[in-house]
Amino acid sequence: MMLPQEVIRKLEEIVGPENVSVEPAELICYARDFSFIDVKTRSLPDAVVWPTSTEQVAGIVKLANELKIPVIPRGAGTGECGGAMPVKGGIVVDLFKMSRVIELNKVDMWVLVEPGIVGDELNKFLSKHGFFYPPVPASSEMATIGGNVATNAAGYRTVKYGSTSRWVMALEVVLPSGEVIWTGSKTRKTSSGYDLTRLFVGSEGTLGIFTKIMLRIHPLPECRTVLTAHYDSIDDACKTVIDIMSGRIFPSAVEIMDRMSIQAVINYGVELPRAEAIVIVELDGDRDDVERRMKAVKEVLERNRALGVSAGVTEEEQNRLWRGRKSITPALASIKPNVIDEDVCVPVSRLLELFKGIEEISRNLGVDIATYGHAGDGNLHPDILFDKRNPEEVEKAVEAVKMIRGLTIKLGGTITGEHGIGLRRAPSLSMEHSAEAIEAMKALKMALDPNNIMNPGKIFP
Amino acid sequence: MGILKNKLIEELIRCTHCGTCRSYCPVFEAVKRESWGTRGRIFIIEALQEGRIDVDSGVLERLYSCTLCKVCEEICESLVKFSDIMTGVRETLAEKSLGPLKEYREMAANILKTGNVLGSKVRLADISPSVNRLPDKSENLLYLGCVVSSSYSEKADIIIRLLQRAGYSFTVLKGGENCCGAFLELVGLKDESREALNRAVSGFSEAGAENIVTVCPFCYGTFHDNLKGKFTVRHSSEIIGELIEQEKIRLERRLEATVAYFDPCHLGRWHGLYDPPRKVIESVPGVKLVEMERSRETSRCCGGPIRAAFPRVRAKMSSRIVEEAKEAGAAYIVTACPTCYHNLKIPSFRHKIKVVFIEELVAYSAGIVDKI
Numbered sequence: 035m036m037l038p039q040e041v042i043r044k045l046e047e048i049v050g051p052e053n054v055s056v057e058p059a060e061l062i063c064y065a066r067d068f069s070f071i072d073v074k075t076r077s078l079p080d081a082v083v084w085p086t087s088t089e090q091v092a093g094i095v096k097l098a099n100e101l102k103i104p105v106i107p108r109g110a111g112t113g114e115c116g117g118a119m120p121v122k123g124g125i126v127v128d129l130f131k132m133s134r135v136i137e138l139n140k141v142d143m144w145v146l147v148e149p150g151i152v153g154d155e156l157n158k159f160l161s162k163h164g165f166f167y168p169p170v171p172a173s174s175e176m177a178t179i180g181g182n183v184a185t186n187a188a189g190y191r192t193v194k195y196g197s198t199s200r201w202v203m204a205l206e207v208v209l210p211s212g213e214v215i216w217t218g219s220k221t222r223k224t225s226s227g228y229d230l231t232r233l234f235v236g237s238e239g240t241l242g243i244f245t246k247i248m249l250r251i252h253p254l255p256e257c258r259t260v261l262t263a264h265y266d267s268i269d270d271a272c273k274t275v276i277d278i279m280s281g282r283i284f285p286s287a288v289e290i291m292d293r294m295s296i297q298a299v300i301n302y303g304v305e306l307p308r309a310e311a312i313v314i315v316e317l318d319g320d321r322d323d324v325e326r327r328m329k330a331v332k333e334v335l336e337r338n339r340a341l342g343v344s345a346g347v348t349e350e351e352q353n354r355l356w357r358g359r360k361s362i363t364p365a366l367a368s369i370k371p372n373v374i375d376e377d378v379c380v381p382v383s384r385l386l387e388l389f390k391g392i393e394e395i396s397r398n399l400g401v402d403i404a405t406y407g408h409a410g411d412g413n414l415h416p417d418i419l420f421d422k423r424n425p426e427e428v429e430k431a432v433e434a435v436k437m438i439r440g441l442t443i444k445l446g447g448t449i450t451g452e453h454g455i456g457l458r459r460a461p462s463l464s465m466e467h468s469a470e471a472i473e474a475m476k477a478l479k480m481a482l483d484p485n486n487i488m489n490p491g492k493i494f495p
Numbered sequence: 496m497g498i499l500k501n502k503l504i505e506e507l508i509r510c511t512h513c514g515t516c517r518s519y520c521p522v523f524e525a526v527k528r529e530s531w532g533t534r535g536r537i538f539i540i541e542a543l544q545e546g547r548i549d550v551d552s553g554v555l556e557r558l559y560s561c562t563l564c565k566v567c568e569e570i571c572e573s574l575v576k577f578s579d580i581m582t583g584v585r586e587t588l589a590e591k592s593l594g595p596l597k598e599y600r601e602m603a604a605n606i607l608k609t610g611n612v613l614g615s616k617v618r619l620a621d622i623s624p625s626v627n628r629l630p631d632k633s634e635n636l637l638y639l640g641c642v643v644s645s646s647y648s649e650k651a652d653i654i655i656r657l658l659q660r661a662g663y664s665f666t667v668l669k670g671g672e673n674c675c676g677a678f679l680e681l682v683g684l685k686d687e688s689r690e691a692l693n694r695a696v697s698g699f700s701e702a703g704a705e706n707i708v709t710v711c712p713f714c715y716g717t718f719h720d721n722l723k724g725k726f727t728v729r730h731s732s733e734i735i736g737e738l739i740e741q742e743k744i745r746l747e748r749r750l751e752a753t754v755a756y757f758d759p760c761h762l763g764r765w766h767g768l769y770d771p772p773r774k775v776i777e778s779v780p781g782v783k784l785v786e787m788e789r790s791r792e793t794s795r796c797c798g799g800p801i802r803a804a805f806p807r808v809r810a811k812m813s814s815r816i817v818e819e820a821k822e823a824g825a826a827y828i829v830t831a832c833p834t835c836y837h838n839l840k841i842p843s844f845r846h847k848i849k850v851v852f853i854e855e856l857v858a859y860s861a862g863i864v865d866k867i
Contacts (some may be wrong), residue, residue: 055528059553063529063538068512073545084527111529112514130527152518176518363511364572371508 037080037125041101045083045125048093053084053131064126067111067118069458070374070422076119079106079126086131088206088214088245095243095487096212098125102485105210107239109149109181112173114375115456117185117238121491127243129180135159136246142220143251144203149180149244165251168195171452172360180244186236188452190287190316193279193410195252197452199235206246207234210483220248233478238454239489241482255318258286260352261331263340264309268292271311272386274338275409278315279382281334283327287316288410289359292389295366295404295417299358302365306358307342313409314359316352362406362417370402370419374431378442379413379451391441392416399437401430413451439465460495498543503583507544510537510575516567521796522560525811530557533567533577540584550593558584559596560805563681564760564796585683595682598804603679606691610673612641620669622648625655627669632703635665637731638718640711641674642833650833654710654731654854656863661743663734665708668698677713677761681800692721699726708734710854712761712832719766730762732772732831732853739778739857746860749781750867754856755825756784757816757839758794759832772831772853779860787819795819799834814842821846827867829853 037056045054055061061078080103085091098105104124111118120126133150140163147156153167153174160166171177171189181187183205188197195201204218207230217230234241265271275288291299291312300306315331317324328345335343346352366373380388389405392414396403407414418434420427439449439462449455449462463472476494479486499507516533517523523532530539530553539557542548563578571577588594595603605614620626622644637658643651658665676691695717699707706727709715719728738744756776762768769791776784789795795816798809817839820828828843830836831853839850851867859867 057530057553058548058551059539059557060528060530062542062548063535066512066538068514073547082528110514110517128529154518173513173515176514361572363513364574367509367511367573373511 037103041097041103042081044097045081045094048097049083049085049090053086055082056080064108064128065120067113067116069114069116069119069456070372071116071119071457075121075457077121077123079120080123082126082128084128084131088208091127091208091243091245092212092214094125094127095208095210098487099210099212099485102487104490105243105487106489107180107184107243109178109184110152110176112177113181113185113454113456114377115450115454115458117454117456117489117492118181119457121457129243130178132245133178138163140165144220144248145251146246146248147179149178149183149247151179153177153179153182160251161254164254166254167201167249167251169198169201179247179249183235183244183247184238185454186452188408188411188413190289190408192452193288193408194284194286194318199232201250202231202235202247203250204248205231205234205244207242207244209242210485210488214245218248236454238456238492240479240492241488256320257324258316258318258352259324259328260346260355261315261328261335261343262355263313263335263343264307265311265313265340266309268311268389269386270338270340271313272389272409274313274334274340275385276382277334277338278331279410281330283317283330283334285315285331285410286318287314287408289314289407290409290414291359291362291406292404294402295362295406296358298365298369298404299361302361302368304358304361304365309341312358313340314355359406362404366404366417366419370421372420372422374418374420374435376416376418376435376438377413377450377453378416378438378447379411380442380445380447382410382412384445384447385409385412387445388414388442388447391445392438395434395437395441399430399434401434403434408451411451412447436462455493457492460491460493463493463495498540498584498587499580500583503580504544506576506580507537507540509573510534511573512537513572515570515572519566519570519793521564521566521798521812521815522562522801522808524795524815525808531560533561536561536581537577540580543584550588555588555594555596558588559594559599559682560801560808562760562796562798562800565764566793566796569764569792582681582683586685589683589685595684596804599682602803603682603684603687606674606676606679607687610671610694611645612674612678613645615645616671617644618669618671619644619651619667623652623655625652625659626667628659629655629666629669630664631666631669633664633666634703634705635663636699636702636704636707637665637667638672638707638709638711638714639667640672640709640714640833642837643710644672646837647833650852650855653852653858653864657735657744657854657858657861660861660863661738663738663743666702668702670698673697675714675717677717678800680717692717696722710833712759712765713834716761716765730768730771730831732775733768735854735857736771736775739775744857744861746779746857748860748862750779750856750860751781752826753783753785753824754827754829755787755820755823756790757787757797757820757828757830757835758791759830759835760796762831763791763794772829775853775857776829779856785823785825787816787823789819797835797838799838802838809838810842813838817842817846817848821848827851827856829856
């Protein structure tokens with residue numbers, strides 16, 4: 035579908051001609067994001083727009099709603115489930131030009147930002163004032179806060195601080211009708227009306243577009259310490275995770291890497307011990323408190339037969355200890371050209387069963403799967419490795435994904451802990467939610483977006 | 496189809512599209528559109544490779560607006576050598592007569608016609624009175640490059656006087672230099688770049704040269720990479736650093752100022768020369784050298800190579816660097832590249848910050864010039 039000239043002219047009136055593009059070179063780029071989605075599923079958008087104000091976003095959405103044209107909001111396009119990809123044309127609304135910090139309130143401890151600000155940029159700004167915004171994902175170097183809110187993103191420190199949803203106090207939202215509302219409150223708590231903020235967080239662009247985001251902030255801890263250990267058995271590593279989580283330790287990160295991930299990182303050139311598993315624990319807080327808890331962690335490690343325990347106190351040492359974990363994604367790309375990144379999450383008590391089950395799936399299908407992730411949250415990323423040029427490998431990878439999701443549900447888990455449903459997981463939504471629950475979700479969607487213009491094709495199959 | 500050759504297809508496949516390069520590509524920072532950053536260019540090249548898009552003017556714009564600054568390669572965890580992909584694509588486009596852009600073709604014609612990328616034929620004997628005092632032959636040849644010889648003769652004079660004062664024996668190509676052809680290589684004109692290089696080198700032996708000292712980082716790179724074993728090639732900041740160390744250049748006048756050094760892409764990322772210029776700056780008494788937020792491996796790019804075709808993008812890129820220096824508290828930006836100097840000069844007025852050649856800073860401290 036090509037947009038009529040008249041519509042393009044109207045878009046240009048709203049955002050200025052320099053902020054509208056229908057060039058093929060642009061559309062090709064905005065048909066993609068970080069996700070691996072088969073070329074046949076992709077669709078070119080009809081136009082890309084770069085608004086710079088709430089009024090402009092409202093104008094675009096209102097126009098699209100009148101004409102029933104799909105609207106696809108976009109942050110940095112770093113999601114892995116295709117949430118920012120058009121599926122049947124439409125207007126991509128790139129919010130990257132709306133990236134200001136509008137206001138910082140150090141007394142009430144919040145910051146008001148526009149959605150296009152990148153996580154690390156926000157934290158750079160906050161650190162100058164002695165604060166930080168904890169739940170940024172591993173992609174915080176490039177991912178935007180708007181995208182984080184849309185997917186209810188989480189990261190290393192979620193184990194202590196919670197996911198994005200816990201940090202969003204209020205939102206300015208352009209509804210699918212083009213009307214602008216505020217949700218939430220500037221107060222630390224509220225019991226007033228439906229909690230629309232929590233409804234919009236994680237709505238993946240299907241209910242509206244955030245134009246202003248009010249986030250809770252946290253004072254920077256006095257210090258951080260990182261401990262790593264490796265294990266001869268995944269059982270001991272999982273037991274360690276459970277003991278740390280249920281002890282009086284309150285870690286700010288508990289990460290795990292399995293044998294395949296370790297192997298990949300070693301191949302990639304980062305020094306790591308050859309082991310069945312590696313566990314990384316981070317503590318933050320006041321110095322004396324961190325020291326007390328560090329002793330407790332060391333006891334847990336010893337009790338669970340941990341080998342080669344290293345601690346990093348300085349920033350440089352900590353970066354060195356984190357390096358292996360942070361190199362996994364590119365390291366996997368050096369084994370096979372393509373990776374499907376899964377994002378399953380189970381109760382921590384079922385972590386070991388998830389690991390064992392994934393191992394069995396990998397063995398039975400003959401597919402390489404590297405598993406790592408935020409163990410303290412029970413959130414693992416089994417990465418399925420394949421070469422898209424080999425149809426048999428593609429078929430097996432797809433089968434592995436299905437089986438891993440099935441296993442997760444059996445263990446009482448969720449198919450996505452922090453990435454979202456998007457396009458890639460939509461077919462599996464019914465594995466996790468009953469038909470009635472999905473109908474309830476759809477009823478909410480229909481009430482707010484009767485013309486189904488907001489990011490169609492996402493979440494619901 | 497077939498915009499890339501086999502080896503480069505493997506390079507392209509390694510990209511996971513994670514988008515980290517979005518946060519570093521200085522062109523993307525200026526334009527803020529996906530297609531103007533590294534990942535966007537990769538999406539476009541993949542589409543060209545698979546025949547999903549035609550080579551139209553918009554595609555060409557994206558493919559020739561990359562400055563090949565290589566910052567994306569420094570931060571790419573999948574180790575994609577994007578500059579190889581980009582150059583490969585440009586070579587194919589040139590072979591098929593689809594590229595380069597008109598503005599670049601004009602510059603290429605300038606080079607082949609006048610020997611200077613800016614299109615002005617320059618006799619070095621005419622630009623500085625100091626040139627006539629140089630011997631006709633010397634084992635050391637100072638190579639000024641297109642930008643200095645055609646636009647900044649006063650700087651050429653300062654550099655020559657600085658080296659003379661140090662008792663460094665050298666000469667220049669008095670009859671005139673020929674452009675090294677670096678620019679032609681960047682825009683994919685392989686044969687033309689080779690021809691330009693041959694012409695540039697043709698006068699070296701006649702001048703008795705064994706060691707080439709370049710002022711321009713582009714010349715440095717071209718000669719350094721192509722003349723291995725035939726000539727030694729050094730950048731002027733390296734030679735000046737050695738002369739300071741040997742106390743042949745005496746830095747006695749103080750400059751009480753905070754100074755930021757801006758890394759030229761072709762010295763830093765392209766050839767790893769980060770420290771010699773910094774050492775020179777630090778040896779000037781009174782100077783406090785500060786690092787900009789993005790320096791060394793991740794420093795921004797002034798936009799020099801895309802200046803002719805994308806002046807507005809280049810203006811934003813160079814302004815950003817001047818702002819960055821200002822944020823670092825600098826009163827001076829010192830650069831070791833005439834092209835960077837040229838690009839940073841205009842925005843520097845607005846921000847009330849001074850941009851100087853590294854040689855100028857040294858000449859000031861050595862008492863050769865009284866004002867910078």
